[in-house]
Amino acid sequence: MTNRNYNHDDDVQVPARPKRLWWLIGLGCGAILITLTLALFFYNSISNNQLDNRNFFLNKQLEFAANEAQGYLNNLNEDLIFFANSQEVSKQREKIGPSKELDELRARKLLNNYMDLIDTLIVRKGDIEQLFSVNESNQLYVNSLKTSFIEPKHENGNFKVTSDKGDVTIIVKLNLNKYFNRLLDNYYLGSNTYKLVYMNNGFFKINEEGKMFFQDKSFKTKIIEEINGGIRGDYSGFISGAFNAKPKEFLLVQYPFKLIHLNENFAFAFAQEKTTIDSAIFENYFHLFLALFALLAIVIFFIYKYFKITSENNRFLEQKSRHLNQLLKQQTILLQQSKGFIYYQNKEDIIYQVSENVKEVLGFHPNELVKQNLGNFIIGGTEDFSETRRACIEQKKEVYSYEFNSEKKNGESIRGRIFEKLIYNEDLTFEGSVGIFTDINDKYQADQELVKSENRLRSVLNCLPDIIFIYNNEGIYLDYYVQHEELLFASPEESLGKKINEVLTGEAGEKAMRAFNKVILTGKMQTEELDLLLDIGRRYFEVRFFKLDEDRVISVGRDITGQRLWERGLSEAKEAAELANREKSSFLANMSHEIRTPLNGLLGITGLLFKTPLSTKQHELLSIIGDSGESLLNIVNDILDYSKIDAGKMELDPVAMNFASEMEKIVNVFSGMANQKSLKINLEIKKSVPRTIILDKDKLAQIFFNIIGNAVKFSKKGGQIDITISGEFIFTENLILTCTVKDNGVGISKDKIPQLIKPFTQASEASNGDYKGTGLGLAIANKLIELMGGVLHIESEIDQGSTFTFALISQASEEELTISKITSHAAENLAIENLADKHPLDILLVEDNDINLKFMVMLLSQMGYTPDVALNGVEAIKAVEKKKFDLVFMDNQMPRMNGMDATKVIRTMPNGKKMMIIGLSASVFKEDIKLAMNIGMNDYLTKPVRIQQIVERIKNCILLKEKEVK
The missing domain is CATH 3.30.450.20 (PAS domain)
Structure with a gap:
């Protein structure tokens, strides 16, 4: 016995609950702990994802800022070179005398365009030296220098530009702090974020004085080393904005870059407090945590799903981020190594300067192109080039572009494109041009291939x-x-x-x-x-x-006109075939009814006669009548079976069976016929055949009945029939049964063997003499063998016998089946006289055929029953209205109203709800049987009906009635 504690109150025992309470407390604590743990993981996952996204955003902003700074300074350099060249003394002016004036308007315009970048601009032209500067109020000042010109050192923010002829020199002093402040000020990064510039070996905050201080010097050293090495990076460390300020943990990203003419390393850096990034997450997450805590069961499931999805998304984003960074690096390399070069031409279209990357494009050294005309590199179409370019200059157009075939130094032909900026002086006189030569050979070849592809496609379409x-x-x-x-x-x-x-x-x-x-x-x-x-x-x-x-x-x-006509003809042929099939089915149903109905009376009356006193001669004659009826019934069954197989309506019903026992039963059926012809039938089942197999038992018996029966029919007296069966396993439990039936009968010629499996055909030369039949047995056996996955093979010679070989697909079964001994119940079956005395029943017999009616009345009378009789469905309904019956034998096909319709009506009547209705019909089609059971019949017997079948149904009705009484 299990010991339990009880509290006593008014003699009622209540189980003590401390253990249950502690269990609930423990479960609650565990649930809270699980929730807190999941919430912590959840928060950490969101925080990491937010940091990754912020890191990616800051990197992209830095890259845009660095590219903008480089591009802006490159534009300044090009404008300074252009300004210096435009101030040079021309040959025509040299004859008159050197000009002592500078183009102050252009200098002012240049300084105005780069006001945020240029602090001071000194221009020397001959003896003239002028200084251009901008004060804090962005006002432009121009002063003439009286002191001698001092060459600047290439210090931070200073560089010199000289014109091509050396007549003009420009010294530029840059205000990088001012420019960087303006540039980075345009980027909004959120609160608690520092925008830093690395120069002069230190990090400076924009729009603020002072440097950034790193708590860990090695951390700062690592960042500076990567900047000097030209490596971008992102970091996490403690930084302070003032000397005595408390350091805070920051997310810092930097992007290094170079500026033209300046030897120093520069970098932009953005630093944002990590607490700022996490604060928005924490505030929103707090409310989410409360909701998660309230819905604990649901939250656990969704947190699990969230972790799984978030993990996959993080991996996906990480992969995409790495891929994107790789693409950006590749893009940067491609932009730096573009297949193009810059050239400068004077007004005579003579090249006087070429960029270094002409080597990668055309293979020439820059000096080899100087003093040459660009037209020298155009293969074919030079006149068109000259005319179109001259027309653009005459029309004072600012740009000119042209595509042509060119040739590299090694003789390789390429497709090139030029884009020129045409330069005019104040009088709109053409002064020269600056152009970009681009190798577009790959694109040109692709375009040509596309044109060819389109032409091929058009040719295909036209065909x-x-x-x-x-x-x-x-x-x-x-x-x-x-x-x-x-x-x-x-x-x-x-x-x-x-x-x-x-x-x-x-x-x-x-x-x-x-x-x-x-x-x-x-x-x-x-x-x-x-x-x-x-x-x-x-x-x-x-x-x-x-x-x-x-x-x-x-x-x-x-x-599709032809197809529609063909489909219409096919549809008409299909309708004709379906009509023929329906007529065939109707014919078979009518034939079955018309033949089975008289057979029912014939075989039924014959069965009753066998129970009467008979002389030997009468018994012999009555046996002939019975055998003839059975033969006729077999012929009808053969025709119907072949029709069902031919229509594809035959289905397999595999069951587990003792194979050896079933084969012995089949062979024993032919023992009487074999004894009459002194035949010996040998059955050999190989050891490879398992004891229990799964197969359609009825179809197996029908195959062997037809083939063995054929062998017995055509065997000679005193002959022998050998039946051999072996098995072969394939794919575990699947089993192929190989069956052979060999006889030493009359045999047939080889040219007539194919006729054996044709319906209604007998190939034996003696078919009109001793060997009669419908010619359907082997045809049905062949169809059933094919249905069960095999093929029938026949070998035969005249007077040498025949061999029938076929295979059947089955399955082995581990189920052990016991062979029940057949006991004789003849005495019980035949003891039907005066059955009504012990078990009275009210029986209604509904039948329109006189012979069948007489047979059923006689059979029931022998049992002691006096049935009520109705000749059709209408009379049956009237009879049920007047009297409550225990059992109704209902024929199906009757005049006025058939048995199906009558059953439907009877089942709706008060007296007809519990009675047993047994259907009697000559139809053997499954559709009819299934329909009869669905409308309310308890059972269904096909004609001809055996006496024993009627007796069994009456006994079933008696048992059912006894159960209702109990």
């Missing part, structure tokens, strides 16, 4: 038998492809420029426009069949509409 139209998004015809214009509803000249429903009228036009509009709306292909009346007659077209691109729709139409 297609289909009719192809191209429309815009309003349904207006734009183009077409067709081989035979007689297939068109209207000529192309009349269709182009019109809408679909303007060319196709009526129902065809409505269907085409409906399909077209669906394509525009959904973007999915639509198919319509159009019936058109053309000049050459009525034609059917299958037309597919689908998107060609964003602005065009294409339709492909195919003439």
